[in-house]
Amino acid sequence: MKGGSAPSRPCGRTCCGVSRAFPGRWPRGTDTWHSVPAGSPPVDPGVLTPGMPKGTRMTSRFTELAVDCVDPRALARFWCAVLGYEVYEDEDGDFVSIGAPGTGAARAGDAPPSLAFARVPEGKAVKNRLHIDVNPSDREQAAEVERLLALGARHVDVGQGDDVSWVTLADIEGNEFCVLARRVE
Structure with missing residues (x-):
């Protein structure tokens, strides 16, 4: 993808796991998910953004892994059993989020990352690039x-x-x- 927003899939999701169909999943203040253009140089995590005071390091925290799948509920049940997680969001079986017990959707503090399963029409075809x-x-x-x-x-x-x-x-x-x-x- 070169600039702009990610292409939409038939299920209403974009390629990066963000959707209009699931409120709260779009970045605040936007209606598209922007990606770094292919071939861009790596970003230094210490780079300042406008308005940040000097000496401030900008970092992100890994909070959720989104997984495209054919059957979100079945995959959520499997991973709940693997990790001891619980379901905390189920949008009619099309989108299911799971997380550590008691963490809910907030994912605050030291909670481990949650998993979000989103229905897509196609099955998995090639080896994962992330696992x-x-x-x-x-x-x-x-x-x-x-x-x-x-x-x-x-x-x-x-x-x-x-x-x-x-x-x-x-x-x-x-x-x-x-x-x-x-x-x-």
Whole structure:
């Protein structure tokens, strides 16, 4: 995309997960989602914007991952079971958001990122360019992989090789994710 707004899909969503159909999902004060033109140089996170005092660093916080899918409710149920999340928004099954218990849509403080599932007419066709890594919190990796397989995940080969420490799986719609070895905290 070169400048302008992202092209709209038949479902009313734009390519970046923002929609007129779901209030509150457009950036404040705009009616389009603007993207950085292809080939633009990386932006320094310390760059000031007009009106910001010197010494202020501009940063963003990762709060939500939007996932296009064929069946948002089914995918939300799967990921709720994987992550121990709960549904906090369901727009007639066309858009479903899930998050850590008690966080709701506010995603304030140190809440982990939420997942937002939006219905699109087409299924997944190619390997993900972005994926989720999960760490088992109360069991070893092998036991967690078995639990996830029982939920409907399946093993996938994305060229990871045999001697890696993670296990690559796909969710019920084919989105790849990795189960990392348990981390010691």
